[in-house]
Amino acid sequence: EAQVTQNPRYLITVTGKKLTVTCSQNMNHEYMSWYRQDPGLGLRQIYYSMNVEVTDKGDVPEGYKVSRKEKRNFPLILESPSPNQTSLYFCASSPGPRDGSNQPQHFGDGTRLSIL
Amino acid sequence: SQQGEEDPQALSIQEGENATMNCSYKTSINNLQWYRQNSGRGLVHLILIRSNEREKHSGRLRVTLDTSKKSSSLLITASRAADTASYFCARNTGGFKTIFGAGTRLFVKA
Numbered sequence: 001e002a003q004v005t006q007n008p009r010y011l012i013t014v015t016g017k018k019l020t021v022t023c024s025q026n027m028n029h030e031y032m033s034w035y036r037q038d039p040g041l042g043l044r045q046i047y048y049s050m051n052v053e054v055t056d057k058g059d060v061p062e063g064y065k066v067s068r069k070e071k072r073n074f075p076l077i078l079e080s081p082s083p084n085q086t087s088l089y090f091c092a093s094s095p096g097p098r099d100g101s102n103q104p105q106h107f108g109d110g111t112r113l114s115i116l
Numbered sequence: 117s118q119q120g121e122e123d124p125q126a127l128s129i130q131e132g133e134n135a136t137m138n139c140s141y142k143t144s145i146n147n148l149q150w151y152r153q154n155s156g157r158g159l160v161h162l163i164l165i166r167s168n169e170r171e172k173h174s175g176r177l178r179v180t181l182d183t184s185k186k187s188s189s190l191l192i193t194a195s196r197a198a199d200t201a202s203y204f205c206a207r208n209t210g211g212f213k214t215i216f217g218a219g220t221r222l223f224v225k226a
Binding site: 092099 | 146147156164206208212216
């Protein structure tokens with residue numbers, strides 16, 4: 001089954017304790033992306049990756065890091081989490097861009113992070 | 117804000133009625149996509165419409181795009197209780213960023 005898998009699904013942690021949210025897709029997609037969803041703000045893009053070793057900032061990259069060492073994995077790293085990073089996070093993937101634009105994205109089920 | 121603006125923010129209708137949601141944006145686009153999100157779940161892609169297209173259909177869904185007005189609409193005909201969800205438009209401007217609107221929450225009463 002084609003899917004995007006995020007782990008963990010839920011995490012409560014404390015300020016400053018480094019954490020990693022993993023994301024894996026089994027569709028051989030080139031493009032992967034991380035979003036955060038906050039009430040009233042919709043989804044905001046944190047980072048995206050167009051292929052292995054190619055990443056770029058979205059609209060809200062501060063406080064986050066990513067890496068793309070393998071095509072299927074795109075972990076999101078919070079080196080020193082703070083309470084304002086409490087949010088619902090989604091990973092998504094899609095085939096490479098066509099006609100210069102992104103294609104429909106497949107989303108994971110989300111990771112709810114609470115930073116105390 | 118770079119985000120698209122959707123309206124209404126919330127919509128409550130009876131089963132069988134049509135639901136229309138609108139999305140406006142500020143800069144030119146290459147394509148615009150509509151997604152559905154059931155409560156607490158990931159988004160599911162519904163329809164992609166390219167900037168040179170004016171209308172697309174998929175089952176009970178109809179999407180229109182007016183690039184001169186920088187707006188798009190999603191029409192769900194003969195709505196069902198199972199259509200209750202949040203609906204988002206997302207646009208690509210030719211780069212590789214994706215910009216989502218804040219969404220419309222649709223509630224369909226049985």
